[in-house]
Amino acid sequence: MSEGFSNNNYNKNLKEYARKLRNNSTLAEAILWDEVLKQKQLKGYSFLRQRPIGNYIVDFFCKELKMIIELDGTIHLFQKNKDRNREDSLKKMGYKIIRFHNEEILKNIRNVQISLELHIDELEKA
Template identity: 35%
Template sequence: MRGNAQGLTKRQLLPATTVGRSRELRKNAGEPERRLWRALRETLPGMKFRRQVPMGPYHADFCSHSARLVIEIDGDDHMSKQESDAARTGFLEHEGYDVIRFTNTDVMTNLDGVLDRIGARIAHEQKGRP
């Protein structure tokens, strides 16, 4: 059976405002997020990444369900949010996702390096899968 005992999926259990919040986050994405989004679509089109994916109480910046990978882009304010970032990472890992984090500076100054790390992580995760 798909979903919980009542047949509801995780998405159906989300608050009604979640879809609107996801749309708002996508619409107001910063330049690092827009740049990485374009690069992911061009470089790794088969991975089918999604943006601002609701996951429990959080929105993952980028998620590939097939690779079980979440990519987070951390702005300058994340130095003061290390505790909440650790809680977010713990939640996502408990849900079965691998989490990789980059700073805005990484994306803006070393996009090829960021893509190399993402590609290496995907290759490592898919190693041994049929």
């Protein structure tokens, strides 16, 4: 699936759609971005929002760690198989995927930040 893509499987054909998603972020995405991820706030790593990777657009992506952060809203309760296939495909491309429910972001952003820091510590050891 990753044939024909470069730059961490960047898919330029999804660029405009990704831009629309960035401009219409959910509340949970905006909070995670503003309070944890933007401007290298999380352990000095740079994250991108709504990054086209392969045939998907991921919520947040760190190139250095090959780490994807996905936020799940209510819709994900009804598309578990689709999410599983997407995650399997991204893992085959070499990415580590971390998922949070929107409620986790909205209710306890500090626990989410700590969890991400622990995931990064593990990736740095590998």
